[in-house]
Every structure is written in C-alpha cells, then in structure tokens.
Amino acid sequence: MDRRFYSDELSGASAVSTGSLPANDFVQALVEEAYERYRSVDDGAVADYIPALARIPRNLFGICVVGTSGAVYSAGEADYEFSIQSVAKPFVFALVCQGRPSPARQPGDPEPTED
Numbered sequence: 379m380d381r382r383f384y385s386d387e388l389s390g391a392s393a394v395s396t397g398s399l400p401a402n403d404f405v406q407a408l409v410e411e412a413y414e415r416y417r418s419v420d421d422g423a424v425a426d427y428i429p430a431l432a433r434i435p436r437n438l439f440g441i442c443v444v445g446t447s448g449a450v451y452s453a454g455e456a457d458y459e460f461s462i463q464s465v466a467k468p469f470v471f472a473l474v475c476q477g478r479p480s481p482a483r484q485p486g487d488p489e490p491t492e493d
Contacts, residue, residue, distance in 0.1 A: 409451045412441055417454060434460045
C-alpha cells in the first residue's frame, strides 16, 4: 500500500483529504476493510423518534464513498436508501464556505442558538 495514505487506525483513510483519491483498487480495499472492521459494532439505538429512521432495519450497515470524478466505492448494504438527517450539515457548511470568506468562519459564540 502507498504509505502516503497509511495510518495505524485504518489502512489509510485518515490522510486522504486532498480532493483527489488514491488509485481505485486502493480506495475500494479501504472501504472493504472499514466495512469488515466495523460491521459487527452494535452500539447505540435507532432514533425511533424520527419516523424516517425508525422505518430502517437496524441490522443494515453499508459504506459508500464517491470521488469527485464520480467513481463509486462501496461495501455492505450501501444501495439501501435511507434518510441522512444531520450528517448532511458539515457538507452543506463546506459548500457555503468554499472559496470565500463567510461569517460562519469568524470567531464567535461556539454554542448553537436555541431559538
């Protein structure tokens, strides 16, 4: 494996954040490794107070990574459609902040408002 993309935690994903991914076979191997490593984790509970999540079978687990080129790497039940809820927020924030100064990037109150 290419040592530039290697970490002891998982064979690589922590260093891959440059906007381009390593070779397709390497990324697929990382996705499969992560899937095998975490597929047996059964901690937590389904957020049954959110109807869109309450309908999803608890035993499903999948990983999917899509590169900027459109290449898709997946393992497990990655084709099962479900609601992503708040996991979308960091991606939306990144799009808003991309390439220009934003008031959201300025120092300020770190606590969210409750209004």
